[in-house]
Amino acid sequence: MIEDRRQSHAEIDAIIARAIAGDQVGYAELYDRYAAALYRLCYSLLMNEQDAEDILQESFLYAFKNLHRFDSGKASLKTWLYTIAVSRCRNTYRRKQFFTVDISQWLGLELKAPPAEAPEAALMRRDAEESISRALLDLSPRLREAIVLRYGQGMTYREISEVMGCPQKTAESRVRLGHQRLKQSLQPVGAGLLEELLRVR
Amino acid sequence: MIGFKYRYCKVHMARYIGGDLSEAARRRVGRYIDECEDCHREYRRHREFALKLERSLPTLGRPNQQRLDQLWSSLERELQRPARNSMWLRDFASPHSLQFSYGLVMLAISIALLLPMLIGFHSSLAPVDLPRLPHSISVDRTPRTRAENRQIIFATAEPNCCGRGPMLQNTPAPDL
Incomplete structure (x- = not known):
């Protein structure tokens, strides 16, 4: 390795x-x-x-x-x-x-379903994507960065701290806090949405 | 006791899963997860959520390969463009050049501030039409009447005015 x-x-x-x-x-x-x-x-x-x-x-x-x-x-x-x-x-x-x-999002131009995707699957995917996007946007920019770098890019805490320009402990606590906030904001909508996003991909 | 264990696990679970707990705390949470059913459930819930995030977030904003290729084409054009402007900008923005630029700016500001004062100073030196000052004052002490003694003779500073010798001007003193 x-x-x-x-x-x-x-x-x-x-x-x-x-x-x-x-x-x-x-x-x-x-x-x-x-x-x-x-x-x-x-x-x-x-x-x-x-x-x-x-x-x-x-x-x-x-x-x-x-x-x-x-x-x-x-x-x-x-x-x-x-x-x-x-x-x-x-x-x-x-x-x-x-x-x-975002005018394209407003007009519904952004989320184009692949041709093979059934309408229900496309709708579910769109719902799941939107709820995750909303949850991410609800986070403060620093917490969002930490979460995206950790879970979206699979970076180590050391790398996150280098990218964000903060001590490693701060990066750790931002990831932890972001994780908690994301969990809280996704819970009322239903944790199944995440599952849905993964299933239809 | 179970309540305490569960609360402890709940507080430390994210860091336990993230792998950033101290060795002692990590062992303690691990023991509670093994012993307490609620703690184990909390661990599983948390772990599943983290795993889902790890799997779902990378799928957000998946790029369109065709669009990425278009972006590369325009980037390539930018890179091939002669960097005359940017070189000039780089030279201008170099630390020494910046110091020089700041110096120039400070000089310009200083001149702008001092200029009105200098203009004002010069204008104060310019000749101004002031009233004539008395050159000398003399009192005629010859015995005269009381009213006459109060006359003050002023002599102007202009000698030989009109070629007739010093011009004397009698000005009556104010009536005290």
Whole structure:
């Protein structure tokens, strides 16, 4: 396991070196490796497709232009990219503190069911997704970040503390508190909703 | 006793599952879970919820691969664009350059603050048409009448005015 991780780090370092040397394929490889996870992180924090895409693009552009500054001895590339994205998400929800309506969500354009999905399954999936999104949005931004990084991205407490820029104990307590709040807010709706989301996927 | 065990477990369960309890507390919660049925139920409930979160949150906001490819295309174009502006910005934003810029700004502010004062100082030095001051005052002590003795002779500071020698001007003293 440790050997695998070391090998993976060495592999990423080699890709970074190639990218810094001007190899466009190196950038493409890094993008392919992290874009999907970074998009999910941004979406889970902002709950808006357009914002998530904008942040994804901005974060990669910043990271690629400053790749020569990245120090693999201090943090992993994943942690560095997540730190950049989370700080941009923070700026976004600071700007959007006032009530805003996502017009695509309002018009029901966002949750498109796959063609094979039955209407009832699509409805249940949408309900489950909406209730989780609402529960996440009810959390304070810091608790949401901690929960999304822990459960959505499977990061360790140490990595979470690096991304959030706080001590490890603080990261732990934020995850714990977020877990409790999420449990409380999902309980009245019914814990079966989560199960539903998992079942229809 | 069961109530106490359950309360203790409930308080510490999230940290127990998250693996961030101290060794002693972890062993204690573990013992209570084994001994107490309510504690065991609480543990299972909590654990299941954490597992569901771990499985359901990664499914939120699953990206569209086609959209990600489009984003990469525009990102690639951005990367290939000559970075003339950004280089200039980077140079301008370098620490030394920032110090220089701050210096310039401070100088401009200082000049802006001092300018009105300097203008005011110069304008105070400019000649102003003031009333003439008496050059000397002399009292004629020759015996005169009381009313005449009260006359004060003013001599102006303009000698040889109109080529007729110092002009004397008699001004009657106020009637005390």
